[in-house]
Amino acid sequence: MVDLSFSWIDRRLLLLAGLLMGAAVGFVGWGLPWSEGAPSRYILGLRMTKLAGLLCVGAAVGLATVLFQTLSQNRILTPSIMGFDALFLLTQSVLVAVFGLAGMVQLSGFAGFALDTAVMMAAALLLFTSLLRRTRGDIQLLILVGVVIAVLLRTLAGFLQRLMDPSAFAVVQGRMFAQFGSIDRTALLAALVVILPVALWLLRRSALLDVVALGRDQARSLGVRYDRLHLQLLCVIAALVSVSTALVGPLAFLGLLVTSLAHSLMQSHRHALLLPASALIAALVLVAGQILFERLLDLQSSLAIVIEFCGGLLFIVLLLKGKLR
Amino acid sequence: MAETAAPARVSGGSPAGRLGLCLLLLAGLAVLSCAIGVTQVSPLALFDDPRAAQLLLVSRIPRTLAVILTGATMAVAGVIMQLLVRNRFVEPGTTGTNEAAMLGLLGATLLAPAWPIFAKMLCAAVAALLGTLVFLALARRIPPQRPLLVPLVGLVYGGILAACASFVAFQADLLQYLAIWMSGEFSGVLSGRYELLWLAGVLAVLAYLVADQFTIAGLGEVASRSLGLRYRQVLGFGVVVVSLVSALVIVTVGVLPFVGLVVPNLVSRIMGDNLRESLPVVAATGAGLLLICDMLGRVLRAPYEIPAGTVFGLFGAALFLIMLLRRGAHG
Numbered sequence: 242m243v244d245l246s247f248s249w250i251d252r253r254l255l256l257l258a259g260l261l262m263g264a265a266v267g268f269v270g271w272g273l274p275w276s277e278g279a280p281s282r283y284i285l286g287l288r289m290t291k292l293a294g295l296l297c298v299g300a301a302v303g304l305a306t307v308l309f310q311t312l313s314q315n316r317i318l319t320p321s322i323m324g325f326d327a328l329f330l331l332t333q334s335v336l337v338a339v340f341g342l343a344g345m346v347q348l349s350g351f352a353g354f355a356l357d358t359a360v361m362m363a364a365a366l367l368l369f370t371s372l373l374r375r376t377r378g379d380i381q382l383l384i385l386v387g388v389v390i391a392v393l394l395r396t397l398a399g400f401l402q403r404l405m406d407p408s409a410f411a412v413v414q415g416r417m418f419a420q421f422g423s424i425d426r427t428a429l430l431a432a433l434v435v436i437l438p439v440a441l442w443l444l445r446r447s448a449l450l451d452v453v454a455l456g457r458d459q460a461r462s463l464g465v466r467y468d469r470l471h472l473q474l475l476c477v478i479a480a481l482v483s484v485s486t487a488l489v490g491p492l493a494f495l496g497l498l499v500t501s502l503a504h505s506l507m508q509s510h511r512h513a514l515l516l517p518a519s520a521l522i523a524a525l526v527l528v529a530g531q532i533l534f535e536r537l538l539d540l541q542s543s544l545a546i547v548i549e550f551c552g553g554l555l556f557i558v559l560l561l562k563g564k565l566r
Numbered sequence: 567m568a569e570t571a572a573p574a575r576v577s578g579g580s581p582a583g584r585l586g587l588c589l590l591l592l593a594g595l596a597v598l599s600c601a602i603g604v605t606q607v608s609p610l611a612l613f614d615d616p617r618a619a620q621l622l623l624v625s626r627i628p629r630t631l632a633v634i635l636t637g638a639t640m641a642v643a644g645v646i647m648q649l650l651v652r653n654r655f656v657e658p659g660t661t662g663t664n665e666a667a668m669l670g671l672l673g674a675t676l677l678a679p680a681w682p683i684f685a686k687m688l689c690a691a692v693a694a695l696l697g698t699l700v701f702l703a704l705a706r707r708i709p710p711q712r713p714l715l716v717p718l719v720g721l722v723y724g725g726i727l728a729a730c731a732s733f734v735a736f737q738a739d740l741l742q743y744l745a746i747w748m749s750g751e752f753s754g755v756l757s758g759r760y761e762l763l764w765l766a767g768v769l770a771v772l773a774y775l776v777a778d779q780f781t782i783a784g785l786g787e788v789a790s791r792s793l794g795l796r797y798r799q800v801l802g803f804g805v806v807v808v809s810l811v812s813a814l815v816i817v818t819v820g821v822l823p824f825v826g827l828v829v830p831n832l833v834s835r836i837m838g839d840n841l842r843e844s845l846p847v848v849a850a851t852g853a854g855l856l857l858i859c860d861m862l863g864r865v866l867r868a869p870y871e872i873p874a875g876t877v878f879g880l881f882g883a884a885l886f887l888i889m890l891l892r893r894g895a896h897g
Contacts, residue, residue, distance in 0.1 A: 283702045320713070375891060381714035385655070386890050388721055393883035399749075400880060403872045493725070553726035557879050560719055 251514055253506060257521040264528040268292055271536050274471045294424035295531060298485045299433040299524030304443060305481035306496030307519045308474055311454045316504065317559045319496035323363065323382065324391030325482040326491035332361045334401040337409050354431040358483045364481035366472065424488055439477055440530045447512035453511060492545060494552020499523040500554060567619045572897060588850035593855045599630040602861055624757045632760040633752055633874065634853040637825060638816050639766040641852025642773055642845060643811040644826020646804045649784035651705055652868045655717040657826030658812040662720055664821050665727035667813045672731055674736055686816045687762060694809035697727060700881020750820035750862055750875030766814040769807050777841035780804060784839060798841055824882025825852055831889055
């Protein structure tokens with residue numbers, strides 16, 4: 242019966258899901274004080290929150306990167322390389338600078354998150370639609386401009402932060418670095434509210450996305466309302482990036498690492514396979530990495546740095562191999 | 567004031583009109599920079615208040631000199647790097663040189679904390695040299711018809727080195743230390759704490775002496791060899807100058823992004839690429855722009871400071887973007 246009901250799901254996806262389940266159980270169960278009877282609810286609660294955070298971030302990064310690569314028709318672009326993360330940090334800083342600390346505290350929780358995301362979507366649409374248009378056809382230029390914009394936005398955010406008073410600065414600073422240690426529960430809730438509908442929406446349109454990946458002209462000639470979909474997808478990407486950045490902070494190269502793994506595992510261009518595979522692999526990398534670093538190596542929160550390192554290496558290898566087309 | 571003559575020595579005086587104008591402007595900026603600060607110093611007070619004179623000698627003048635030296639030498643390093651890689655969009659900040667220097671400095675701080683600053687600087691310079699050589703090897707593998715890939719590879723390569731540095735710094739609890747190097751600023755400059763920068767100034771003058779050879783090297787290996795240039799030696803000398811200058815600047819004031827990128831591009835639009843003519847102007851422009859940024863950083867939020875590196879990063883990145891998109895529109 243199991244075989245029948247799951248026959249439409251790819252076996253490799255099932256394997257990934259199984260591995261992820263195993264890693265999740267290991268993450269929660271490893272090193273709990275079993276000998277003292279039932280482990281305390283406190284530790285369990287902490288770990289479950291952290292696990293849920295990692296899963297959300299993985300799903301968000303995986304989905305956003307696949308979408309961005311589909312839109313840009315390029316396998317080595319990621320939202321972070323193009324400065325989406327930096328945009329989020331700047332949005333945060335601007336909001337704190339505009340509303341002040343008191344306003345931000347009032348706005349915390351879900352309303353604050355919704356505002357962040359809305360502002361970020363507007364900014365992303367403005368910035369990236371004009372950017373994609375101005376650099377049409379020249380992918381190298383697009384990437385370089387994106388990288389410089391990321392630097393510019395980050396400097397601008399830093400500049401604003403310099404003008405803030407220390408307590409406001411502390412609020413923003415908490416979101417500047419990728420940290421898996423402390424995940425905020427309201428943000429987690431908000432993340433779930435964003436990710437679940439978005440993931441469903443995407444999966445239902447996976448065939449449409451396959452067509453979008455052919456490029457604007459082809460997709461239009463096949464009857465896709467390309468420009469509208471393009472805008473919607475940019476919004477989705479902005480929302481997903483703000484979710485993951487709000488939860489743990491910027492992670493520049495995780496997406497790249499994950500999508501290239503997904504491509505080499507699935508050997509397919511079909512979004513029905515690529516989207517879930519990337520989400521699963523990203524979550525798996527984060528959970529397994531966290532086990533490795535936190536439990537085995539006893540190195541606190543250096544996972545983000547290692548991901549940056551490996552992802553950066555991969556990026557250079559891909560560039561030099563001429564994958565940039 | 568006597569100290570305003572200093573930039574002329576740094577950039578190597580050539581009696582061209584443009585250079586004269588640049589130096590005049592620079593002198594004005596330098597005087598202004600000495601006059602700005604939390605404590606007001608009136609010119610008259612210099613003669614009867616010994617504390618005012620002391621403030622000037624210990625803090626204001628060294629700071630102004632440090633900014634001038636840094637701006638000038640970073641701009642010169644940027645030009646040299648651009649000619650050697652034959653790419654307009656390159657500077658020590660986009661080739662991993664800065665990050666490599668930082669790694670070297672970090673290594674020296676961890677392994678031999680007792681070493682004098684000069685020895686640590688040497689470690690940083692050696693690391694910067696190695697890092698730059700690796701970048702050159704990478705850049706060679708990039709096909710010449712794709713010039714924008716070069717800075718991109720450099721930026722990511724720098725990111726990888728920076729990740730290594732953060733990892734080490736995190737384990738050793740030196741992240742804060744690292745953050746101080748990452749943002750170039752001059753608030754810590756006092757007399758006695760910036761003098762290493764003069765060495766960078768000497769290097770820039772040396773570079774000026776062989777400027778013609780750099781110009782020829784900028785034509786490429788084959789062309790310059792056929793003109794009788796000892797290409798390898800010139801390349802090696804250039805890499806050494808760039809690495810040493812970067813290391814010196816990082817050890818004393820920290821990382822200053824975009825100075826070496828934007829200034830040479832601006833100057834070469836006006837003056838072309840004959841280094842013998844343009845190098846002094848490049849140096850003076852770099853010094854002047856950095857002075858303006860430093861002063862802005864001091865004035866905007868007085869009595870607090872915004873690092874000059876932040877201010878320059880803002881304008882520099884904006885200018886660079888405009889350059890990139892203009893270029894995209896034309897070709």
